[in-house]
Amino acid sequence: MSEADHEQNTAIPLNDRTRHPNLWFEDGNIILATKFSVFLVHRGLLSWSSPVFADMLSMPQPDIMETTLDGLPGIPVVELSDDDEQFTHLLRFCYNARYYQQYMPTTFEIISALLRMSTKYQMDGLRSEIIAHLGVIYPVTIEKYVETGKPDTQLSLFPPFEGQHFAVSNLARETGALVLLPAALWKASCEPEHNISRGSVSGDGKKHQLDPLDVRKCLAIKLEYYSIYVKTSFTIPFRTPSLCVRSGREKCSKVALVLLGAHFAQTGPCDILLHWDSFDCWSNEVCAACMEVAASLFLQTRKYLWSCLPGRLDLPGWHIVASNDSQIPQA
Ligand SMILES: [Zn+2]
Structure with missing residues (x-):
C-alpha cells in the first residue's frame, strides 16, 4: 500500500471533520476539506484570489465529488492535501485583507503559512509582499543588513524566536525564495556551532534544524569568515597613515x-557583517x-565579504538571487 493510499484509508470521514467556526458561511457555495476541517466558502472569492483555484473550480474534476456532508445537499466538496493550519491562514487572508499586511508586525506562523500557500496557489502579489517583508531581516544589501541589528527592525516582522534563522532558511528553500537565503544562512551561521549542527527548539516546542548540506555550508563559512576577521583585525592597525601623529x-x-x-x-565569533566588534576596542584610543583609515578599511572588508556571501554558500551571485524573486535591492 502506498503512503497516499494509507493516508486515504486513515482519513477522518467527511462528516466527522470540524466545521470551521469562522470560515463557515451559510451562503457559501463550495466546501473545502482538509484532513481535520471543512470550510463552507465562496467559489467566486477563491477564483478571484488565485488562478489555481480558478482553474480547479471552473471545470469538473475527479476530486470534486457529490457532497456527502450531512444537511448540505448539492454543495460540491473539494478535498485538499494542504495542512489544516496553513490553509486556514490562507482562507482568513482571502476573507480579510488586514489579516496580513506588508510591513506590519505579524507572527511567523502566519507569514510562513501564507508564503507556502501563496506559492502553491500562485498568488504572486501576496508572495512578493511577504518576501519583501521577510527581506527586512534577510536583505540583499549590507546597508539594510546593518539595520537588522536594531531590535525595532526585527519587531516589524514578527517576535524573534529560538531557531528562527534555521526556520527561515528552510522556508526560503521550500518556497524557492532564493533571495532570502544568503542572509538567512549567514544569520544561521552566526548561531553557536552546537545549535547549527543539532538545531534549536523554539518556545512552542518546535524544533528547527537545517538540512545536513546547509549545516556543512554554515559551519564552513563561519570558520572561513571568522579566520578572515581575526587576520584583518590584526593587520589593519599596521596600515598606519602618514598623517599619524603618534610615535614610539x-x-x-x-x-x-x-x-x-x-x-x-x-x-x-560574532556577526562580523553586522558589526566589527574588534575595532570598537581600540578605535577611540x-x-x-x-x-579614519582603519574605519574605511574595515568597511571595505565587510562590503567585500558581503559581496562574496552567496558564492561562499554555493548560491548564485547577488544580482541573480535578487532578480529571482520580488525583493528589490535597495540602496
Ligand atoms: Zn595614529
Missing part, C-alpha cells in the same frame, strides 16, 4: 595591538587619522 611606545598600531590581544582573549 605611543604609536597607534602598538596601542591597538595590546587592546586587540585583550579583546580576542575574552570574546569569540588612537589618533583621528589612524581611526
